[in-house]
Amino acid sequence: MTYHGVLTKMQTEFSQPIQYYLVFENDFLNMNQLLDKTVSIRFVKFQCLNCGLDKPIYRQGFCKSCFFEIPQAADWIMRPELSTAHLDKEDRDLDYEKKVQLQPHIVYLANSSNVKVGVTRKSQIPTRWIDQGAHEAIEIVEVPNRYLAGITELALKDHVADKTNWRTMLKNDIADEDLVVWRERLMPYIPDEAKVYFIANNSETHLEFPVHKYPEKPKSLNLKKELNYTGKLTGIKGQYLIFEDNTVFNIRANEGLVVDISIT
Incomplete structure (x- = not known):
């Protein structure tokens, strides 16, 4: 199954453990249910969280012109x-x-x-x-x-x-x-x-986080450079997805990226 949308920071529910939700415009994913499953993430394009244009994200999910203009930044x-x-x-x-x-x-x-x-x-x-x-x-x-x-x-x-x-x-x-x-x-x-x-x-x-396995040497996924990544999800902590091969993906740092996410 494939989900499509622009990344924004995961929504959370304070429970034991924390419940995580990735919310798209027309759909959402309970990320806890994806633990121990294979997840593929593909970069599609940019979408500034303010103007909505396909312009490179500068900081905080905003393109450069919006970042220096809007009060939210x-x-x-x-x-x-x-x-x-x-x-x-x-x-x-x-x-x-x-x-x-x-x-x-x-x-x-x-x-x-x-x-x-x-x-x-x-x-x-x-x-x-x-x-x-x-x-x-x-x-x-x-x-x-x-x-x-x-x-x-x-x-x-x-x-x-x-x-x-x-x-x-x-x-x-x-x-x-x-x-x-x-x-x-x-x-x-x-x-x-x-x-x-x-x-x-x-x-x-x-606070208790839904992590089955912590990474020994975490390495950050640069999706804008790699374009595609596939791995087995073993944990979620902070705003990071943690994968079995020590790859970690910071959702918050990638706000404004439009992605396809597939689960197998």
């Missing part, structure tokens, strides 16, 4: 401390920026390859942790806007990592950490403006 997306909607100051589209920035945000600790600090909208918990492949996470601050979350993350970056090592995460070469202890250790470094929003009495969230 502005700098404050990746660097929340640059948010200005709370000042009524526009970057690219103030209405959009107010909608996204002026809502509750969480600063959290997650353990995927190591303990790291991150920021997300409250509505994206636990989705954000799932997408990062974190097997445990904890909320440390809940603030009313993106700017406060951004300056808190920035302050904590001096004392804890803010990046995930994707190879370590996929190999599952990770140690359990006491994130409550980490939270207490980092509390003194929270900026004064955000200290009142510190979360003192919550516990860790634990």
Whole structure:
């Protein structure tokens, strides 16, 4: 059976283990049901997630012109401390920026390859942790806007990592950490403006991923270069498909690619 559509990040359902869904315009796949089956992926063309044109994808599923124009790809997306909607100051589209920035945000600790600090909208918990492949996470601050979350993350970056090592995460070469202890250790470094929003009495969230076999030496599939790939699916973690031959395919990093997916 063959499915056709443009790749967007897999939708998830928080259960034990996490349930993954690849959603196309007219169809969807429960990826968990494909474990231990042979999956073929073929690159067809590009389709920018904004303008819909067949133009090379630049970043985040957008062509280059859209990336530098639309509010969904502005700098404050990746660097929340640059948010200005709370000042009524526009970057690219103030209405959009107010909608996204002026809502509750969480600063959290997650353990995927190591303990790291991150920021997300409250509505994206636990989705954000799932997408990062974190097997445990904890909320440390809940603030009313993106700017406060951004300056808190920035302050904590001096004392804890803010990046995930994707190879370590996929190999599952990770140690359990006491994130409550980490939270207490980092509390003194929270900026004064955000200290009142510190979360003192919550516990860790634990996540289980549908993986039958972890790769020993993960190698990333470049579908734009290879054009076709076939392999036996043995796991899903973060936004990665994991195959028996150690190949891994990052769905999130390939948003905007139109593909055919066949299952045998």
